[in-house]
Amino acid sequence: MTEDDAGDDADTGTDAGAEDDLSRVVAGVRDRVTPDVEEATRLAEAADDLVARVEAALADLPVDVEDVDTVQVGSTARGTWLAGDRDIDLFVRFPGELPRDDLESYGLQVGRAVLPDGREEFAEHPYVTGAYDGFDVDLVPCYDVPDATGIRSAVDRTPFHNAYLAARLDEDLAGDVRVFKRFLKAIGAYGSDLRTEGFSGYLAELLVFEHGGFVPLLEAAADWHPPVRFDPEDHGRAAFDHPLVVIDPTDPERNVAAVCSAENVARLQHYARDLLADPREGLFFRDESGPEHLDADAVREHVRRRETTPVAVVFDTPDVVEDQLYPQLRKSLDGIQSELTRRGFGSIRAETFAAETTDELGRQAFGRAVLLVELEVAKLPAVERHEGPPVHVDEHARGFYEAYADDPDVYGPFLDGDRYVVEREREFTSAVGFVESDSLFDVALGVHVAESLNEGYEVLAGEEVAELAEHDGVDGEAFGVELARYLDPEP
Known part of the structure; x- marks a missing residue:
């Protein structure tokens, strides 16, 4: 064996050891963030009860109940929610020809009937949020449209996101999605609200699916050179000026990562490199509340x-x-x-x-x-330097000179090189x-x-x-x- 061969074997051994460590860490995190059977059963029963309550409430509306359906969406519908998360998102789909005012009115009537102690919130249109059997529930009206390109409100595309991923995420990928979400939460980059400007759950799921798992995604992200573009369905049409572009597979004119800031893309890269270099569960479970307050x-x-x-x-x-x-x-x-x-x-x-x-x-x-x-x-000093144009720029130079020539509060005009300059009183010191x-x-x-x-x-x-x-x-x-x-x- 040559020295070069020995060196290669030594490097491979180190890499293999790091890979083994990372695999153990990911497996440990997956165990901690996967809901147990009891939690999954309780959630499924609560969701079934809520759907039944929605159907009962629909019977009191002037609509044909056969034209309205209820769809559970989000991570709890796709089996990618983190243990302890208590969210159930139900979308009530009304016919596309229903007037917008009626959609909002009927949606609120159903919401209040299903969640009598709930409260009204507003996204693009009002909806009801509340609690049921220990779960946080959002009950959102939307339109039943043929595809996501024909949406009448922003929430209309959500059921298409659900269907797309439900057909593609198997149990193993769903587990990796949970690990990735836990990682994003720990580093402060999870959430597509305009305060966080981070990664949405849907974006996290698409990225894991695109890369075939959490570890391949981690390795790829560590080497990203933004702008980075992914197009799962090869739509290939729209151009976006964002550091991360993930073309919505259900809507080719939308970048799923549009809200994700350059800082959060860089944050993912930083901690991806950190985890690859030093695999440890502690990085997934940092205190999200931040440091202790300073007095x-x-x-x-x-x-x-x-x-x-x-x-x-x-x-x-x-x-x-x-x-x-x-x-x-x-x-x-x-x-x-x-x-x-x-x-x-x-x-x-x-x-x-x-x-x-x-x-x-x-x-x-x-x-x-x-x-x-x-x-x-x-x-700052009481005066500031203010440069005029070069003297040879005839009209502008004369205008500058005449503006200050008789002003007793300025120093100058004088020449500095070929330019007129004055030193004038600073507005704010x-x-x-x-x-x-x-x-x-x-x-x-x-x-x-x-x-x-x-x-x-x-x-x-x-x-x-x-x-x-x-x-x-x-x-x-x-x-x-x-x-x-x-x-x-x-x-």
Whole structure:
């Protein structure tokens, strides 16, 4: 045996050992996240009972019950739900010719009859959510359309997703889907809501099916070079400008991964490499609640050590649903951060968060919201340099010169090389001065955020941001965890 052969064998042995370790880890995780027979039986019985209640409620409506059916959808229908998850999603399909107002009205009537203690929620149209026999139930009306390209509302395509995957996911792949979902949850990348901007359950299932299992998907993701594109049914038509593109097999004009942010694609890659290098179950069961909250003293110490100037704009959260709130918060944060950077304060990092609570009906609600920008510079000089055009650009150069020639408050105009330059009074010498002024409303803000800010807001700067760890006006130290996460960041 040559030395090269020996080296190859040694590498193979190491790789084989790592593969064995990963296989054991995946098997252990699968055992922990697979519902047992008792749980599966209880869920099936609850779903059957709910369908029977829906059918009884339909009999009281002015529709032909033979034209309406009930479909269980989602992970509990496809056998890919995680042990302990308590969700049952039922879609009541009405004829496509039914007027939209009737669809919404009938859907709510059925929902209230089946879940009398439930509450009304709103996606593209209203539906009823509630509890039944220990399970969380969503009862959603939709249209019965021939295929997903003919949908009349966004939820109409969901039964087609269900049918597509139910025909393709065997028990082994379903187990790998559970492992992948648990992995995404642990790394904070699971959920297609506009707060998370991560991987939906449907997307997770498609990716596992596309790669033939969790481990092959993990190995592929570790080497992705976005943009990455998958087209399970070879539709090959639509083009999308997203880091991850998975063409919906039931709707060729839709990217299932459209909401998935570049950051979450990168997050999956990072932790895929981490798990492949060091297989361990602990990575699947990290504490999803995040780090322990920081108290005010700890926040102050971080601010002193970093020698930066954090500036927080604190205000009452707009009364909108989460999927409207977080895009508006991010837009507003980007607008403020960009303007502070343009004005010379040098942004290091920025973050937004909102204190969550529940209202009297048990619905998600929010207290205060924060737009936090950490700056390199606390205070700038009273003057700023302002360059004009080169002197040889006749008309524009003369216009610049004449605009400032008789202004006693500027230094210049003078020449620096071939350009006119003035040093003029800076509008804002501190970031706090800017965010406390009406100029804040000239940046690109989310419409509802702007309305809330117009009602009043507080500005905290420097060590004052530690006050965010002390109270939020709703539920104690709600921002201590967010600040801990900000000041001890990880992928």
